[in-house]
Amino acid sequence: MTRQEPADTPLGDAFHLYDTTLRDGAQREGISYSVQDKLAVARLLDELGVGFIEGGWPGALPKDTEFFARAAKGELQLKHAALVAFGATRKAGTTAEADPQVQALLDSEAPVVTLVAKSDLRHIERALRVDVDEACAMVKDTVEFLTKEGRRVFLDAEHFFDGYAYSPETSLRILDAAAHAGADVLVLCDTNGGQLPLGLAETVRTIKEKTGFRLGIHCQDDTSCAVANSVAAVQAGVTHVQCTANGYGERAGNADLFAVTGNLVTKLGLDVLPTGGAAELTRVSHALAEIANIAPYTHQAYVGASAFAHKAGLHASAIKVDPLLYNHIDPSSVGNDMRVLVTEMAGRASLELKGRELGVDLAGRPEALTSAITKVKRLESEGWSFEAADASLELLLRQEADVPAEAPFELESYRVVLDHRADAEVVAEATVKVHVGGQRVIATAEGIGPVHALDAALRKALSPHLSWLDSVELADYKVRILQGHPGTDAVTRVLVQSTDGEREWTTVGVHGNIVEASWLALCDALVHKSTTVAPGLRSGPGAPPPGTPGSPAADVD
Numbered sequence: 001m002t003r004q005e006p007a008d009t010p011l012g013d014a015f016h017l018y019d020t021t022l023r024d025g026a027q028r029e030g031i032s033y034s035v036q037d038k039l040a041v042a043r044l045l046d047e048l049g050v051g052f053i054e055g056g057w058p059g060a061l062p063k064d065t066e067f068f069a070r071a072a073k074g075e076l077q078l079k080h081a082a083l084v085a086f087g088a089t090r091k092a093g094t095t096a097e098a099d100p101q102v103q104a105l106l107d108s109e110a111p112v113v114t115l116v117a118k119s120d121l122r123h124i125e126r127a128l129r130v131d132v133d134e135a136c137a138m139v140k141d142t143v144e145f146l147t148k149e150g151r152r153v154f155l156d157a158e159h160f161f162d163g164y165a166y167s168p169e170t171s172l173r174i175l176d177a178a179a180h181a182g183a184d185v186l187v188l189c190d191t192n193g194g195q196l197p198l199g200l201a202e203t204v205r206t207i208k209e210k211t212g213f214r215l216g217i218h219c220q221d222d223t224s225c226a227v228a229n230s231v232a233a234v235q236a237g238v239t240h241v242q243c244t245a246n247g248y249g250e251r252a253g254n255a256d257l258f259a260v261t262g263n264l265v266t267k268l269g270l271d272v273l274p275t276g277g278a279a280e281l282t283r284v285s286h287a288l289a290e291i292a293n294i295a296p297y298t299h300q301a302y303v304g305a306s307a308f309a310h311k312a313g314l315h316a317s318a319i320k321v322d323p324l325l326y327n328h329i330d331p332s333s334v335g336n337d338m339r340v341l342v343t344e345m346a347g348r349a350s351l352e353l354k355g356r357e358l359g360v361d362l363a364g365r366p367e368a369l370t371s372a373i374t375k376v377k378r379l380e381s382e383g384w385s386f387e388a389a390d391a392s393l394e395l396l397l398r399q400e401a402d403v404p405a406e407a408p409f410e411l412e413s414y415r416v417v418l419d420h421r422a423d424a425e426v427v428a429e430a431t432v433k434v435h436v437g438g439q440r441v442i443a444t445a446e447g448i449g450p451v452h453a454l455d456a457a458l459r460k461a462l463s464p465h466l467s468w469l470d471s472v473e474l475a476d477y478k479v480r481i482l483q484g485h486p487g488t489d490a491v492t493r494v495l496v497q498s499t500d501g502e503r504e505w506t507t508v509g510v511h512g513n514i515v516e517a518s519w520l521a522l523c524d525a526l527v528h529k530s531t532t533v534a535p536g537l538r539s540g541p542g543a544p545p546p547g548t549p550g551s552p553a554a555d556v557d
């Protein structure tokens with residue numbers, strides 16, 4: 001077995017970015033990777049450029065044994081990373097050679113092995129039920145055995161910080177035993193995750209000064225300080241950092257690989273990833289969330305969809321001058337995007353920036369901006385919400401900028417009835433009368449509910465005239481009942497997400513009646529689509545909606 005260094009990372013062996021998603025990350029409640037998943041995760045981490053990928057505990061979990069076997073057979077071709085097998089030191093009262101669990105680490109053919117060892121006297125005496133001499137011998141024997149077999153060995157000193165506070169001598173003896181037996185890195189673990197950054201950094205500095213060993217850090221997130229603790233440890237002298245994708249891990253999780261890497265690269269100037277790697281952080285984070293089957297956390301630092309989303313008008317007014325006035329970094333440096341959200345908290349600058357993003361130029365149009373912001377604030381106070389409904393907002397901005405969207409049809413009227421017959425399902429029936437393509441068209445359709453029936457009738461009426469209509473589908477439909485102010489009725493807010501197979505767009509409708517709220521959102525969806533394909537009539541919240549009668553079209557039934 002040849003010793004394998006992490007290849008092709010700018011800092012080479014000087015700094016280790018070590019990922020344990022496939023071992024510690026998999027200890028998170030709710031995650032269960034298949035072997036295929038594990039191979040896919042490893043490939044993504046390697047693409048990103050981490051130096052070490054801990055693949056699991058061969059010999060303890062059959063899936064992990066299979067993962068290493070398939071990796072060894074060539075299913076995993078790593079460009080950057082070295083593969084690491086994780087396991088424990090030999091059992092008490094045996095030899096490393098005779099311990100099947102240690103043998104399984106060798107059989108995995110991983111070039112690097114990380115051994116977990118107890119370094120807290122209380123754990124040694126009460127969990128292992130051995131004395132400190134035997135605990136040190138377990139470490140020494142196992143490290144020596146594996147290094148003689150050509151493996152590079154790292155030692156995870158479990159419960160190090162708590163153990164060092166309780167019995168410093170014991171914890172130091174464990175580190176000593178590993179280092180003198182040939183372990184390359186002594187990883188100080190905050191296993192219970194109870195440390196805070198200042199105290200942890202002070203301990204790291206002390207250990208570094210006392211021992212001169214190469215140190216690593218492994219932080220659980222029980223105080224929500226795993227990322228801060230990891231970064232503080234680097235500042236205090238560790239050159240090996242263990243993390244997991246999106247902070248997955250036992251209990252409250254681990255140090256988030258993406259936040260730690262973002263901090264190391266953008267704050268400490270450490271090139272821990274190959275060129276271009278940092279710009280892949282957001283993509284890889286989301287891809288790994290997909291494999292774990294966990295919805296990405298939108299507010300995750302650096303990589304979350306909201307990490308650079310600005311809602312406050314005052315933020316937008318400064319961002320208009322220079323985006324870095326309200327962003328701690330350029331979002332694109334980690335593969336993310338800045339977004340301006342338009343809500344009741346928006347100001348004119350927010351609308352100008354949003355207009356730029358949506359292709360509606362409002363720069364140098366103070367009157368249009370004032371009118372638009374007044375309308376947005378009024379509508380939001382009435383229950384409209386544009387934050388997630390960019391398509392409706394675009395229609396509103398177009399209206400204010402005097403480049404109104406043109407609706408492809410005009411409504412004369414619609415009617416919906418519900419038919420509840422004994423011993424039968426409830427059936428909804430809708431009739432729409434519209435003017436489209438110079439004709440007056442009347443269509444009737446049934447549906448399982450009133451909105452379904454209305455949508456079906458509208459499609460029936462418009463389909464012969466709008467060639468693109470069949471490609472447009474409803475992707476999502478959300479309803480929220482908003483309590484009215486005292487003395488007013490509740491209103492219903494409907495968000496409709498539409499897709500044409502290539503794009504998705506969201507529209508909003510608000511009304512005291514759920515059918516009308518849905519109608520408004522449905523109409524905006526079609527008007528928005530038509531702006532990309534065909535001319536028609538004006539629409540948008542605050543503009544004469546397609547529901548407004550008065551079309552010049554001929555009355556042809």
Ligand SMILES: CC(=O)SCCNC(=O)CCNC(=O)[C@H](O)C(C)(C)COP(=O)(O)OP(=O)(O)OC[C@H]1O[C@@H](n2cnc3c(N)ncnc32)[C@H](O)[C@@H]1OP(=O)(O)O
Nearest residue numbers: 057059060061088089090091092116117118127128158191
């Ligand atoms: C801090 C961490 O997260 S470390 C990673 C922890 N991960 C896991 O535990 C997941 C995988 N674990 C497993 O599959 C199982 O627990 C196994 C296969 C490792 C062990 O299973 P079992 O043999 O049934 O033992 P069990 O889990 O009940 O207890 C662990 C044994 O290992 C011993 N042990 C614990 N840590 C160490 C260590 N660092 N070195 C040597 N032995 C250890 C314990 O004293 C106990 O010994 P005992 O059986 O003589 O009481």
Ligand SMILES: CC(=O)C(=O)O
Nearest residue numbers: 024156158159189191
């Ligand atoms: C090794 C490890 O996972 C821990 O100490 O938390």
